[in-house]
Amino acid sequence: MGGNISAVIGVFSLVSVLAGALFAVGRLRGRRGIATPGQRATYEVLHTAGLAAEPLRAGLNPAGAAKAARHLRTLIGSEGLALADTDDLLALDGRGAHHREQLRAAARRVITSERSTVLGEAELTCNRIDCPVRGAVVAPLGGASGRIAGALVAVTGGAPAPGLVQATLETAHWAGSQVALAELDSSRERLARAEVRALRAQISPHFIYNALTAIGSFVRTDPERARELILEFAEFTRYSFRAHGEFTTLAEELRSIDRYLTIERARFGDRLQVRLQIAPEVLPVTLPFLCLQPLVENAVRHGLSRKPGTGMVSIEAQDAGAECHITVEDDGVGMDPATLTAGIAELAGSTGDPGDDPGQHVGLSNVDERLRSVFGDRFGLVVETGVGSGTKVSMRVPKFHPGVRAGS
Amino acid sequence: MGNDLVVPAIVAVTLITVAIGFYGLRLARTTSDFLVASRVVSPTWNAAAIGGEYLSAASFLGVAGLILKYGVDVLWYPVGFAAGYLALLLFVAAPLRRSGAFTLPDFCELRLGSRRLRTLATIFVIFIGWLYLVPQLQGAGLTLATLTGSPYPIGALVVGAVVTANVALGGMRAVTFVQAFQYWLKLTALALPAIFLALQWQADGRPAVTPPDGATFRTATTVVVEQRAVLTLGDGQTLEVRPGDELSFAEGEPVPEVSGVANGATDWLLPSDAGSDDRGLFATYSLILATFLGTMGLPHVLVRFYTNPDGAAARRTTLVVLALVGVFYLLPTIYGVLGRIYTPQLLVTGQTDAVVVLLPEAALGAGTTGRLLAALVAAGAFAAFLSTSSGLLTSVAGVISTDVLGRGSVRGFRLATVIAGVVPMVLALNVSGMDVSQVVGLAFAVAASSFCPLLVLGIWWRGLTDAGAAAGILVGGGAAVTSVLVTVLGPALTGWPASLIAQPAAWTVPLAFTVMVAVSLATRRRAPTDVGRTMLRLHAPDALRS
Numbered sequence: 001m002g003g004n005i006s007a008v009i010g011v012f013s014l015v016s017v018l019a020g021a022l023f024a025v026g027r028l029r030g031r032r033g034i035a036t037p038g039q040r041a042t043y044e045v046l047h048t049a050g051l052a053a054e055p056l057r058a059g060l061n062p063a064g065a066a067k068a069a070r071h072l073r074t075l076i077g078s079e080g081l082a083l084a085d086t087d088d089l090l091a092l093d094g095r096g097a098h099h100r101e102q103l104r105a106a107a108r109r110v111i112t113s114e115r116s117t118v119l120g121e122a123e124l125t126c127n128r129i130d131c132p133v134r135g136a137v138v139a140p141l142g143g144a145s146g147r148i149a150g151a152l153v154a155v156t157g158g159a160p161a162p163g164l165v166q167a168t169l170e171t172a173h174w175a176g177s178q179v180a181l182a183e184l185d186s187s188r189e190r191l192a193r194a195e196v197r198a199l200r201a202q203i204s205p206h207f208i209y210n211a212l213t214a215i216g217s218f219v220r221t222d223p224e225r226a227r228e229l230i231l232e233f234a235e236f237t238r239y240s241f242r243a244h245g246e247f248t249t250l251a252e253e254l255r256s257i258d259r260y261l262t263i264e265r266a267r268f269g270d271r272l273q274v275r276l277q278i279a280p281e282v283l284p285v286t287l288p289f290l291c292l293q294p295l296v297e298n299a300v301r302h303g304l305s306r307k308p309g310t311g312m313v314s315i316e317a318q319d320a321g322a323e324c325h326i327t328v329e330d331d332g333v334g335m336d337p338a339t340l341t342a343g344i345a346e347l348a349g350s351t352g353d354p355g356d357d358p359g360q361h362v363g364l365s366n367v368d369e370r371l372r373s374v375f376g377d378r379f380g381l382v383v384e385t386g387v388g389s390g391t392k393v394s395m396r397v398p399k400f401h402p403g404v405r406a407g408s
Numbered sequence: 409m410g411n412d413l414v415v416p417a418i419v420a421v422t423l424i425t426v427a428i429g430f431y432g433l434r435l436a437r438t439t440s441d442f443l444v445a446s447r448v449v450s451p452t453w454n455a456a457a458i459g460g461e462y463l464s465a466a467s468f469l470g471v472a473g474l475i476l477k478y479g480v481d482v483l484w485y486p487v488g489f490a491a492g493y494l495a496l497l498l499f500v501a502a503p504l505r506r507s508g509a510f511t512l513p514d515f516c517e518l519r520l521g522s523r524r525l526r527t528l529a530t531i532f533v534i535f536i537g538w539l540y541l542v543p544q545l546q547g548a549g550l551t552l553a554t555l556t557g558s559p560y561p562i563g564a565l566v567v568g569a570v571v572t573a574n575v576a577l578g579g580m581r582a583v584t585f586v587q588a589f590q591y592w593l594k595l596t597a598l599a600l601p602a603i604f605l606a607l608q609w610q611a612d613g614r615p616a617v618t619p620p621d622g623a624t625f626r627t628a629t630t631v632v633v634e635q636r637a638v639l640t641l642g643d644g645q646t647l648e649v650r651p652g653d654e655l656s657f658a659e660g661e662p663v664p665e666v667s668g669v670a671n672g673a674t675d676w677l678l679p680s681d682a683g684s685d686d687r688g689l690f691a692t693y694s695l696i697l698a699t700f701l702g703t704m705g706l707p708h709v710l711v712r713f714y715t716n717p718d719g720a721a722a723r724r725t726t727l728v729v730l731a732l733v734g735v736f737y738l739l740p741t742i743y744g745v746l747g748r749i750y751t752p753q754l755l756v757t758g759q760t761d762a763v764v765v766l767l768p769e770a771a772l773g774a775g776t777t778g779r780l781l782a783a784l785v786a787a788g789a790f791a792a793f794l795s796t797s798s799g800l801l802t803s804v805a806g807v808i809s810t811d812v813l814g815r816g817s818v819r820g821f822r823l824a825t826v827i828a829g830v831v832p833m834v835l836a837l838n839v840s841g842m843d844v845s846q847v848v849g850l851a852f853a854v855a856a857s858s859f860c861p862l863l864v865l866g867i868w869w870r871g872l873t874d875a876g877a878a879a880g881i882l883v884g885g886g887a888a889v890t891s892v893l894v895t896v897l898g899p900a901l902t903g904w905p906a907s908l909i910a911q912p913a914a915w916t917v918p919l920a921f922t923v924m925v926a927v928s929l930a931t932r933r934r935a936p937t938d939v940g941r942t943m944l945r946l947h948a949p950d951a952l953r954s
Contacts, residue, residue, distance in 0.1 A: 251717070279583075280584060280715070281714075321802065
């Protein structure tokens with residue numbers, strides 16, 4: 001067995017030596033690019049700043065502040081560094097923990113006065129003989145739209161030198177802009193959510209009116225059918241008005257579309273033909289809430305409302321490797337591509353009332369924007385249309401995208 | 409081997425597969441009834457599809473060949489191939505489905521949030537996919553060569569080209585019903601002849617599988633040697649044979665002993681003697697680890713779980729797969745055992761992987777029954793190899809087109825398919841001498857030492873970091889890959905190094921786990937901040953989510 005063990009040890013050490021060599025080569029290569037001291041200083045400052053930016057971009061919170069404070073202290077080169085928001089000291093890295101209360105009070109003052117301040121030994125009294133804290137620089141962090149979001153405190157071991165004060169002010173300015181960016185991010189998300197809400201509110205009035213009229217026509221002649229339709233309508237509105245969740249599954253979305261089409265068929269009768277081709281493999285695919293239904297509503301409106309005779313709406317969902325391809329097609333009147341493009345451009349430029357035919361452009365461009373913002377620019381809507389030749393809208397949905405999941 | 413029914417059977421299977429792939433969806437799904445259209449794939453259907461894609465040429469041909477050759481020791485192959493789903497069921501199936509990940513690289517990105525780790529996982533997915541594709545093409549080439557007499561390279565190339573073209577043109581885009589059909593076809597193609605074979609064996613007076621004085625030829629046989637070997641003839645003489653040599657044996661003459669093959673009754677029937685040599689035992693444990701833990705790392709298996717609507721369905725699917733695959737693996741054993749009686753000449757030629765396709769005619773004679781059953785088995789073998797390689801090629805091409813080429817267009821996917829198809833075809837031409845099942849075993853070993861630790865620790869341990877995962881995959885998986893490359897390309901080894909390299913899982917899997925845990929502990933600061941949320945997503949029951 002001795003031979004076996006030595007063989008195993010031999011293989012193991014060989015593997016670890018190889019790994020070590022690879023690691024060393026990697027490190028050396030990384031170093032070689034930085035030649036002059038100036039370049040190296042630039043690299044190190046920007047690298048540290050980058051490390052600090054990541055937690056700051058998540059907004060001012062205790063966990064992020066603790067991570068950021070460590071890197072910011074390296075950046076300024078002070079004994080200790082603290083970050084405060086408008087309520088409390090969030091994190092303190094390095095020396096000065098026993099001065100916490102004094103620093104907190106100073107940060108408060110700075111946030112209210114919006115002006116930076118330098119604390120000397122007199123303001124930082126304590127009864128410890130070996131206290132390393134001799135001074136501090138407190139600077140405000142400017143948030144979005146000029147509001148003060150917090151304060152940065154640099155603790156020093158001597159009277160704060162002018163260089164340190166300047167470095168602290170500049171760092172605070174930079175950190176403030178990162179926090180402002182975080183606020184922008186969250187406000188953009190709020191805006192996206194508001195858009196979904198707007199879409200929900202917007203698609204409904206026409207449809208509710210038409211649906212109720214259609215159901216009303218059955219109440220006397222076919223009460224049983226009217227009852228079923230009302231139940232379908234109730235389920236449909238429950239899904240469309242649901243308050244939670246930015247995402248849903250294709251199966252859920254299709255179920256809602258089924259209810260919608262049932263009601264529309266009550267209204268149009270045999271004039272509305274529907275053809276479906278759904279690969280069962282893609283039913284669990286997660287996609288933005290209400291991103292298919294507006295397309296089907298559009299298709300019904302264009303495929304039928306403005307033309308005589310029957311109209312066909314076909315919905316296809318195909319499995320394509322790591323993606324799912326969905327198309328919604330109608331054989332209706334179509335439209336001039338130029339009109340469509342112009343309409344969307346006009347919509348993007350205007351802030352008020354979106355013109356005479358609000359439904360078609362708003363629906364399409366809203367879905368397009370949401371798909372792009374969720375999955376990236378490669379995943380926008382593709383519209384193929386022409387006057388008199390119907391409209392075909394297709395989208396691609398990746399089966400997996402980080403941050404996208406049903407029910408969240 | 410003038411069975412004129414074989415080629416039509418193979419062509420029919422190929423055409424049916426391609427036709428269902430192209431038109432089946434259209435026929436089955438064109439309806440205005442939404443409830444039918446939006447019905448999710450049931451666990452039973454999905455399980456049959458997973459079985460259809462999983463039961464490869466290695467299972468269909470290779471397992472029987474190994475049993476014919478080595479006897480009871482290699483029964484761990486079918487046991488392990490089936491039992492891998494137990495590990496999948498217990499540790500991975502439901503949490504992975506709840507995570508929403510489609511491929512293994514997706515899981516890396518979701519759990520650890522690292523693009524670089526995703527790239528590393530991509531490389532391993534491609535390697536495992538190719539390693540698994542090679543024996544499929546090899547099996548196809550071998551089957552065609554045995555049945556029609558065409559040269560081996562032509563068979564492998566033609567079939568590889570057919571599969572690549574079919575996938576590239578969109579014929580096999582994960583069509584659940586095609587794959588489910590393939591499972592039942594494969595089961596029938598083995599089960600039906602097996603019943604006839606068992607009856608024939610009864611009618612022949614139940615000849616002993618391991619007669620005390622060694623196996624004998626039942627009919628006069630001429631053997632064309634295809635591999636260099638040393639034969640020990642019945643009278644004790646040794647004879648060295650080269651490829652191309654022809655040997656003739658009379659009826660009742662004992663089968664010569666071939667070097668490296670379990671020939672004697674006790675050798676074949678009993679586990680290799682553990683007392684004198686630990687190597688057999690080591691290889692067995694290695695094989696058990698590789699197959700039990702490797703299944704969860706196979707790219708084409710995991711992709712199928714996405715079709716389940718939720719975690720509970722994923723678990724139920726795995727349970728059904730376990731049953732379906734378990735039933736299937738009973739059959740190759742029967743073929744291997746009966747092969748000892750009816751086709752002993754394969755031990756001399758070395759083409760033991762052909763036992764399944766040759767046995768029906770050898771046992772039942774060249775009458776209509778024998779020929780029909782032989783054609784059925786050949787069709788089943790083709791189904792095995794078509795479904796598995798299409799599934800593998802689809803997932804490898806998918807990973808290449810999204811992660812390597814970086815574009816999701818149809819053209820990108822086609823280009824990726826061609827790339828993904830050509831490499832294993834070239835490799836398949838160079839490894840014709842290896843046992844199909846052994847190459848598959850190596851693919852399992854690589855999967856077990858790279859993705860198994862990643863999945864198990866990623867799902868069940870909050871402390872895993874991206875650095876730890878990358879180090880574990882690099883060291884454990886890298887060691888396994890090195891072993892594979894040495895086995896396939898390197899010089900022949902003897903003694904312990906040979907065992908360590910031929911069946912690496914027993915040391916690479918623990919190595920991967922150790923490195924992953926150790927490096928994760930050392931880089932604790934890098935643990936993702938949203939680990940709590942991810943864990944909740946993986947483990948909270950589906951009903952709680954909405």
